Amino acid sequence: MALLTLDTFRMAAVDQLQQYAQILQVPIHVALTVEDLRSALRFYQDRTLVLIDTPGHNPKDGEVLGQMRRFLDELPDVETHLVLSATTKPRDLADIAQRFETLKPTRLIFTKLDETSTYGPILSTLVRVKKPLSYLGTGQEVPQDLELATSRRVADLILPVPNVVTV
Amino acid sequence: MSDQASKLRALARAEAPEPTLFKSRVMAITSGKGGVGKTNVVAGLAMSLAISGQRVVVLDADFGLANIDILLGLTPTHTLEHVLRGEKLLEEILLDGPLGIKVIPASSGIQELTRLEAASELRLVQGLQRVAEHQDWLLIDTAAGIHDSVIKLLMAAQEIVLVTTPEPTSLVDAYAMVKVVHLRDPNKPIWLLVNNAQSETEAEETIEQLQAATQRFLGRELQVLGLIPNDPFVLQSVRQQRGVVEIFPRSPSALAFRTIADQLKKKVPLQKGGFTSFWKQLSLEES
Structure with missing residues (x-):
């Protein structure tokens, strides 16, 4: 396994991932340019799993979104997971999901449950x-x-199984 | 310590053996004056450590006049320049040197370390960190002279080997180097190595003169690593572009290198860190 990150916007993000990489004893690579990313993926192509961290940003910032898209266009074989917070308002969720369509995510992750x-x-x-x-x-x-x-877990979240106490 | 990764750490510990105290020792080899055989010393130490079972990687940080690859008869297809530009990963430019040592080749005339743009520096430092994870020693062949870029590497390294010859000019420059390092960090371990000594007496005199100066003016005693005798086999091995330790293992200089490498292995400096602190220092020294 290897870790790559495109998140250099927040220096703390690199530091944090670096610590995880050290604990797990896996290599970490910061890709600053499309060129970096290409080299790194070529080098790690025999790994079972390569996880790529990307910078989080304001979904209304079209410019950053465009930059991300140029990076991801380099990676046709990569599965993109869109991470959303379960605490975001429903209308904003719909809006964010629609804006991120341009990055062609294949799966969703919900956090902060x-x-x-x-x-x-x-x-x-x-x-x-x-x-x-x-x-x-x-x-x-x-x-x-x-x-x-x-699906069972999601169903249970939405329609919780009542605690039935039998005497 | 409990934080959000506590559980992960516990899981990782169960998987892997306890890491050693010093993951890798980062040692910079320097000299005040040029032409004292510094690169020969780097090659000799690296090979001697390798013979005693240590994993060693050598970084050619003499960006002005990079030549350890030539000294060892290696022909790099890519160099640090490609890494700094992001075209290659550091792992991809590693050369397999004699006796299992790894060499990171520089190319002459690339930008000095102090003038690297942030992106290049990050590529270098992160690459070094990944490579050093699998090594016992990172030996840095610095450029001669007291430049910002040299000082930066010296201060980032855990230990410094200062190479001098008995010549007065070399001695004076060595003292200047000790002074510069000492003023920045009085606790930085500096090992003194006398190269090209005609006799033991001459080497001892050299050490005494330097010690007298550092004690008198800086109140500091240097740790003595030893001497490499003047040895015609060194020149012969350089001509053949091979390491003296490899092709003339019984020559006086090769035997001296072996002794010094054994000493280095035994004397672990009382400095925290290892490689992680090295690259943090390198980034901090930016100012």
């Missing part, structure tokens, strides 16, 4: 964008607060 108690917007977003959910983030602990998303 522990910070909300209304899960409806997750389902409506999934229905709207017609893309599968890959993971759910349920807290800040690494790695135990990231779980594989299943």
Whole structure:
């Protein structure tokens, strides 16, 4: 496995990923240009998994979005997961999902499930964008607060199974 | 310490053996004056450490006149220049040198370390960090002389080997180098190595003179690593573009290199860090 990051906008982000890489004993590579990214992917092509971190940014910033798109266009074989927060208002979620269409995400990840108690917007977003959910983030602990998303889990979030006590 | 990665750390620990105290020792080899055989010393030490089972990578940081690849008869197809431009990863330009040592070749005339743009510096430093993860030693062949870029590397390294010959000019320049380093960090370990000594007496006199000066003016004693005797086999090996330790293992200089390498292995400096602190320092020294 290898870690790549395109996130150099926040220096702390590189530092943070660097620490994770050190704990896991995996190589990390910061790609500053499309050229960097190409070299790194060529070098790590035999790895089972290459995870690429990208900078988070204001979805209304079309310029940054365009830059990201130029990077991702370099990577035709890469699976792009769009990370959304479960605490975002439903209308904003719809707007963000629509703006990020340009990056052609294939899957969605919802985080911060522990910070909300209304899960409806997750389902409506999934229905709207017609893309599968890959993971759910349920807290800040690494790695135990990231779980594989299943339809059963989402159904349970929306229609919780009542606690039935039998005497 | 408990943070959001506590559990991850515990999981990783269960998988891997406890890391050693010093992951890799980062040692810069320098000399005040040029032409004292510094690059020969780097090659000799690297090969001697390799013979004793250590994994060694040599960084040619003499960006002005890069030549350790020539000294070892290596022909790089790509150099640090390609790494700094982002065209190659550092791993891709690593050369396999004699006795299993790895060499990171520079190319003559590329930009000095101090003048690197942020992107290039990040590429270099991150590459070094990845490469050093799998090595016991990172030896840095610095340029001669007291330039900003040399000082920057010296201060970032954990330890410094200062090479001097018995000639007065070399000695004076060596003292100047000690002074510059000492003023920045009085605790930085500096090992003194006398190269090209005609006799043990001559080497001892050289060491005494330098010690007297550093003690008197800086109140500091240098740690003595030893001497490499004047040895015709060195010149012969240079002509053949091979390391003296490799092709003349019984020559006086090769034996001296082996002794010094064993010493270095035993004497671990009391400095924290290892490679991680090296690259953090390198970034900090930016100012």
